[in-house]
Amino acid sequence: MSDLYFPHFRSWLMHSPPAEFIIRKLRELLIGGLSQGPIPRHVAFVMDGNRRYARNHKIETIEGHHLGFEALARVLEICYKCGVKVVTVFAFSIENFNRPKYEVDGLMQLAKVKLEQLIQHGELLDRYGASVRVLGERDLLPPDVLEVIDRAVSTTKHNKECVLNICFPYTSRAEITSAIKSTVDEYSTTLRPHSTPFSQSRITQKILSKQGDGSEMLSSIRESSPPPPSSRSDDLDDSVSSTTTLQPDSSPLKQEADSNITIYPNAETITAETLTNHMYTAGDPPLDLFIRTSGVERFSDFMLWQCHEETQIFFLKCLWPEFDLWHFLPVLVEWQRRQKQKERDGLPRRRVKQA
Template sequence: MPSNGLRTSLRTRRWLFSLPPIEWLSLRIQEALIGALRQGPIPQHVAFVMDGNRRFARQSHIETTEGHNLGFEALAKILEICYKAGVKVVTIYAFSIENFKRSKYEVDALMDIAKIKLSQLSQHGDLLDRYGAKIRILGHRSLVNQDVLEAIDRAMELTKHNDKAILNVCFPYTSRDEITSAVQSIVALATPSKSKGRHLETLTEEAVETSDCLLESHPQSRSESPSSNTTMASTVVSGSPNSAPLPLREHIDFAGVHHKEMLDLESISERTITDHLFTADNPPLDLLIRTSGVERLSDFMLWQAHQDTDIEFVDCMWPEFDVWHFLPILLGWGLKRKRFLREVKLDEERTHSRGANLSRDWGHNDYVQEKKGL
């Protein structure tokens, strides 16, 4: 964790870079670096765990809400760099379902900040409008108050025609909740085989009974969502065995995928689950960054983080994360990607060369016959 001396140096650096001549020079350098980055491979999907707002506030002796506000300012700057560099999709972990365990004061403050910042981001002429980015909210709508839902729907409506980039705001979200929702959608679409039909029918009847019980326990879940972009999934009990059941899960239909054909249970695969996630129509996750020095994913993008995803843990708080932290990460990703593509090309050339040698030694016809016989 950074010391008080380092905190002072960070504040000094921030003050220094705010001076007009230094700020002008810094912007010119940034533009040059971003231009250079665009000449090479750029990650198409970048995700951020924006961790450290509260700790930054405590260590800076300011209110927690002010720490979150500073975190939003950092986000706006990073988003601009992403879209300038050519990143198509940015996904941010804005609010975990687990965050509801925090004090009511802080949760309410975060919800108020979310309403204000979503409105600011989506205004005509603001950041997302300038770069043609649309907002998508990925999460569990039924846990959010009506006034916040209205702000969410307004932001999505205002940016729905933007088609150059996407900002996924995970709010409120956990990866386990997302995967559960995907599995529920798949089960609802699956066609049971004859051998399993009666068993699935029994399970369905039990699910309906459970759903009725939960609706009686949570009458508010009977109300319809104000958004037309929502789907109701089957009931799932969340948390520990002793925790109270959640109401029916209500999730936004982010991908807009319409499955007209029923699925066969035997055909369900990893791809099937991927196609039912909130990020179904997004490019694969190339880069995931977490600030604050904590080295874990905290139930974020667990399915999307595949074997080719670069994960970077940065030892600074999110409000401190700036272009000089981010650009080296983008540069490093681009260099690794170039090496990977070069190795793939060399492998293809070696394979082609071996094939050419075989063809020359055996004669084309013999080679073809040999291949057919394998």
Template sequence: MPSSGLRNSLRTRRWFSSLPPIEWLSLRIQEALIGALRQGPIPQHVAFVMDGNRRFARQSHIETTEGHNLGFEALAKILEICYKAGVKVVTVYAFSIENFKRSKYEVDALMDIAKIKLSQLSQHGDLLDRYGAKIRILGHRSLVNQEVLEAIDRAMELTKHNNKAILNVCFPYTSRDEITSAIQSIVALAIPTKMKGRQLETLTEEAAEAIDCAHEGFPQSRSESPSSNTTMASTIVSGSPAALALLPREHVDFTGVRHKEIVDLESISEQTVTDHLFTADNPPLDLLIRTSGVERLSDFMLWQVHQDTDVEFIDCMWPEFDVWHFLPILLGWGLKRKRFLREMKLDDEQKHNRGSTWAKELGFGEVNGSQNKKTV
């Protein structure tokens, strides 16, 4: 469709949907569908690659920043549907570390939008407050300027007491960076008890204090800002790797004695890595949706996508993605989940019946007090 035709079509669609009778009817239908969805299984963790804002802007002959603003409006509507339906965790790919390669004008504009929208989302009485959702920023904080960091911290502070749902904003983020951070924290825990002949227990109080100072600006992960004291800590602790300064505070006390068990390298597993990711305390990823028709993950949640994650690639730009695109996906996920659970139950029944048959043939009669039943 020509860009002018697309623009006119979208304007007509928005105008029509904003008419009071149409808007009222649309809301009633949405509420009914969401109510029906809640009667069945609902994904507990949904992730979005919000792709297509720039292309939408080009096609619509509007400024790129306006495309990003429209993308935020689409996000707000989708978040409301998620929380109404019962989704507990929503993770959005807001800004990739690779996006810093874009023009300075666009990067600065995105940072300004982030400051404004984070403030709007977290205000008392706004979306997150209404649904009891806390906001978490997952990513490499040290790459973000101070003004944006302050906006991030305010948003997290304002929503920290909300405990019904979570909004993870990946900003700035790549999955490779997240996995690297997880590996670094695991390696730090796996430091051998001897460091070039020195026992950890003999670390001086000065060294322990330096390590503690390093953590004043580096609480848990690369989603927090690293402190320049990290280098000082690794220098003072003669012969120790710099990773020691990245240890969480609870692993080092003020006398320099680590009082938590050191991870054995042989015990490191997939679960160990999962437990050190930014999403460690979130439920497994059930559903990942990417708009714009592009069929790749683009370095987003590569570890979290597992064999039971549904990945949906939608051929529309993110600002166009609305409830009528999203609800059918939720419905489809619920139907597939029901079918999967039904097949699991049938499989368990068949296994039980086979066991009962074998037991009867061997002369044991009943199994677990129940008669053998023929599977239909």
């Protein structure tokens, strides 16, 4: 067969009903086999390479982003079928606002359209019980996009099995800054005021409760106390008491209120866990797997706090619109192999693999 017609024949063959049926069954078989082993609970994706894919295929940049959203739908189904509980995707960086205005506006409209489709046709999320959370700086988004985001979150909030975190717009520096601010606010809030156990008001109240009428006791205290020097007796008025004299007319409750102490949380108790509880991802399991496509080997200010000593990091050369089970499968197999090796060795490991 001529080389001119072979690509067309291959495309026709792969999209024929029998071939699609076989491929679908093979995918289900592979996913079922993977789910029998250990599965990461939390996976993060840097969806990189949409613009490069558009340039390589000579299509509009916004079309490349559109294909990237379609790739996300494929990846979500694979993750949820395997048993992943939380998927976090880097959809839009705060730094992306520095791109040309037409591209930023196009991305905002694309996000709005895709979220609206998610609301209208949410079978995928409902099938796996996944709720949507949008993490980032909301005040940077247009009102119409915020409205769609709120509807998407509200529509899926009843789902409790899985979570889809969409970081939009987001940077780790902004997240960490927000966590520090909220921690400062928490530790600057006074606790419930309470009096000291040995305050003067408590002692007075205790004496009066035991003696019944406190006036007799106070009189006896005054009579038994030595008289003041004559030089001082002329200057002092009988209505003024010294610091050791209890006034029978004073209210114990008033004295106790005066002795209340304002208490703040102890700043020495702030730990890394405290900040973790103030991150956007608070309540999510630790990050097990970090994947970035397009061959770029950097974090780009994404999930810097969540990456820890046991997070496994993979930089893949494929572009995000190309990402599919056949790219994800080797990553999951390698992750499972490392987990089993770690269980055998009993030592945590962290490696960076370029695929």
